[in-house]
Amino acid sequence: MSSLKITIKKFFRNKLNYLILILIGICCAFSIIVNSLTYSTKEYYKDNVLNWADYRIFSILHPENREKLINKLNSMEEVIGVFDEYGYYTAWYMPDIEEHFEGKEITVRISGVAGEIPAVKGENLPATDEDVMICPITYRPLENLLVENTKLEFDLTPFIGKEMTIVPLESRSPGKDDIYKEFKIKLVGLYDNDRLNNFYHDCYTNYNTLAKIRKQVTTIKNNSHIYFQIDDKINEEKVISELKKSGYFAHSVMDIDYVLAVDSFDTLEYIGKGLFIISMLIVLCLFSYNLFRNKKIIKLNKILGYSNIRLLFNSIIETILLFINSCISLIIFLLVGIHVFKNYLPDHYPSFKQINLIISPLEFKKVFIVLIFIIAFIFIINIISLLLGKSNRKNII
Amino acid sequence: MEEKNTKNNTLISLKNLSKSYYKGSKEIKVLNNINLDFEPGKFYLIVGHSGSGKSTLLKIMGLIDKPTNGEIFINNNNVNNLSDRKLAKFRNNEIGFVFQDYFLDKLLTAYENVTVPMIINKEYKKRKIVKKRALELLDFVGLKDRIKHFPKELSGGEEQRVAIARALANDPSIILADEPTGNLDVESEKFIFEKLKEMSKNGKCIIMVSHSKDAINYADKVLEVKDGVIL
Numbered sequence A: 001m002s003s004l005k006i007t008i009k010k011f012f013r014n015k016l017n018y019l020i021l022i023l024i025g026i027c028c029a030f031s032i033i034v035n036s037l038t039y040s041t042k043e044y045y046k047d048n049v050l051n052w053a054d055y056r057i058f059s060i061l062h063p064e065n066r067e068k069l070i071n072k073l074n075s076m077e078e079v080i081g082v083f084d085e086y087g088y089y090t091a092w093y094m095p096d097i098e099e100h101f102e103g104k105e106i107t108v109r110i111s112g113v114a115g116e117i118p119a120v121k122g123e124n125l126p127a128t129d130e131d132v133m134i135c136p137i138t139y140r141p142l143e144n145l146l147v148e149n150t151k152l153e154f155d156l157t158p159f160i161g162k163e164m165t166i167v168p169l170e171s172r173s174p175g176k177d178d179i180y181k182e183f184k185i186k187l188v189g190l191y192d193n194d195r196l197n198n199f200y201h202d203c204y205t206n207y208n209t210l211a212k213i214r215k216q217v218t219t220i221k222n223n224s225h226i227y228f229q230i231d232d233k234i235n236e237e238k239v240i241s242e243l244k245k246s247g248y249f250a251h252s253v254m255d256i257d258y259v260l261a262v263d264s265f266d267t268l269e270y271i272g273k274g275l276f277i278i279s280m281l282i283v284l285c286l287f288s289y290n291l292f293r294n295k296k297i298i299k300l301n302k303i304l305g306y307s308n309i310r311l312l313f314n315s316i317i318e319t320i321l322l323f324i325n326s327c328i329s330l331i332i333f334l335l336v337g338i339h340v341f342k343n344y345l346p347d348h349y350p351s352f353k354q355i356n357l358i359i360s361p362l363e364f365k366k367v368f369i370v371l372i373f374i375i376a377f378i379f380i381i382n383i384i385s386l387l388l389g390k391s392n393r394k395n396i397i
Numbered sequence B: 001m002e003e004k005n006t007k008n009n010t011l012i013s014l015k016n017l018s019k020s021y022y023k024g025s026k027e028i029k030v031l032n033n034i035n036l037d038f039e040p041g042k043f044y045l046i047v048g049h050s051g052s053g054k055s056t057l058l059k060i061m062g063l064i065d066k067p068t069n070g071e072i073f074i075n076n077n078n079v080n081n082l083s084d085r086k087l088a089k090f091r092n093n094e095i096g097f098v099f100q101d102y103f104l105d106k107l108l109t110a111y112e113n114v115t116v117p118m119i120i121n122k123e124y125k126k127r128k129i130v131k132k133r134a135l136e137l138l139d140f141v142g143l144k145d146r147i148k149h150f151p152k153e154l155s156g157g158e159e160q161r162v163a164i165a166r167a168l169a170n171d172p173s174i175i176l177a178d179e180p181t182g183n184l185d186v187e188s189e190k191f192i193f194e195k196l197k198e199m200s201k202n203g204k205c206i207i208m209v210s211h212s213k214d215a216i217n218y219a220d221k222v223l224e225v226k227d228g229v230i231l
């Protein structure tokens, strides 16, 4: 039996310490998870949604000098494609798959894009102008949106590598058989739309391919927009401000509607912060109470012959124990929290399915610093109580 | 300035000892110019009215409180101006305390409570020695079968017996007991008094404050504190 052993034993026998450790663990872990969740969600958006081709397409209305603008855009490093209304999206019928939907008319949107689009099945959509397209892996016809409760889904896998027939919408109205036109376009692959919002009926082809086909069926009277696509969402501000300087006002063609309720994360973040502060206050109260109880024992130990140095040493040991065990408690609750997040939350909130919880090291660091501050504060209270114990010598007996 | 006390066979010697408390500018004289000698192997009983200064006297002798004036010699050493560490060592080695409310560490078992003063003492480094001594002492106070009990699992009398075992841990020459039976029934009181008496016969200097009528039957010498002086 040594002094150290006794100190350790006493630490673990004190039930209040467990309460303190659990509180510290829960609130630190909760804080880390909530903040990491917000961080992960934002990262997820940045990587997966916001950088999707559609979010990188911008339009400029009524350019005074089209040629000058097109030259300007083409000269910009960040701009990877410039096109007009013909290269923008339109709706088409797809007779090939209509058979599979009991004769329903199946519509697909085909958008023109400039860059490559990665495929999860088949091949990527190439960045160059070829007569190929890429479609969503989970395909739902446009009509699906109009008729509620019908969740028509279709697997386009069997069509990969096949020439698909597409029919422009305007050539297929009743009594217009004379203008009926069909085109062939090869489906090279399927992209992962599960991680995107509402991209269930969006196929993509190169803007030149799309323009080439459309020019054969339509004459767009009001071709007043110039569209351009940038290489990365990061450059959005830079490009837009540069255009502004030249007098052009570019707008994103997509509304950035946050798929997941990012707002609810903000609330969660506030709750997390509130909980954190409250818990820390409780911890400090509990600790002060513990100390109040301890003061008598400090006096006793002094009577029994502990010198101030030894009492200080014990205090340091207690603080170290508190710190180590706080970290252990934090790790345990963090693991529990992550487990809950991975196994429970996605079942109840499907939007969590896509998000990979990244425990951001920054959050760890932040919480760690707060933890160190708290422990340091507790240590200081400890020292103060030692000093108080010293001055209170008279009341020992 | 080490003054030597010349008297032989004196364990504690109080010289012109005074103690005053100050409440604001008002001086409350508790002890006034006390000269006393305590010898080993004797059982001293200190009596006096409530507030007469008995506890104050014990605290000063126990090196827990400092006198306003005067000097204390223990084993012919002037202990007035010792450093905190030396005082702690002195208390640990030479003085055993027994308090009215037992004052055990609630987070430690009976056995562990008894070992605490030994753990502090460097001479008892060996685990085996500490264990043997603690068990002997618990046996001495009749608690051999209660060693693993926590204070809350002991009766008041048993708690006080643990406190006595703890006071004896480092084999000190002085035992200071401030109303050790104040909270106990007659039977427990008798046991405690008898143990203290036995200890004095074994050569320890027992100084006890007690309001008990029976205490006088055990004491070798009775000291009454009144108006700050010893009668």
Ligand SMILES: Nc1ncnc2c1ncn2[C@@H]1O[C@H](COP(=O)(O)OP(=O)(O)OP(=O)(O)O)[C@@H](O)[C@H]1O
Binding pocket: A394, A395, B021, B022, B028, B030, B048, B049, B050, B051, B052, B053, B054, B055, B056, B057
């Ligand atoms: N820290 C202090 N500050 C001021 N006065 C004190 C202090 N401690 C004790 N006193 C006063 O000193 C006097 C003696 O107190 P002490 O505790 O020694 O009495 P006592 O003889 O032990 O009494 P009791 O029999 O009730 O225990 C009392 O009047 C008390 O009010």
Ligand SMILES: [Mg+2]
Binding pocket: B054, B055, B056, B178
């Ligand atoms: Mg008293």
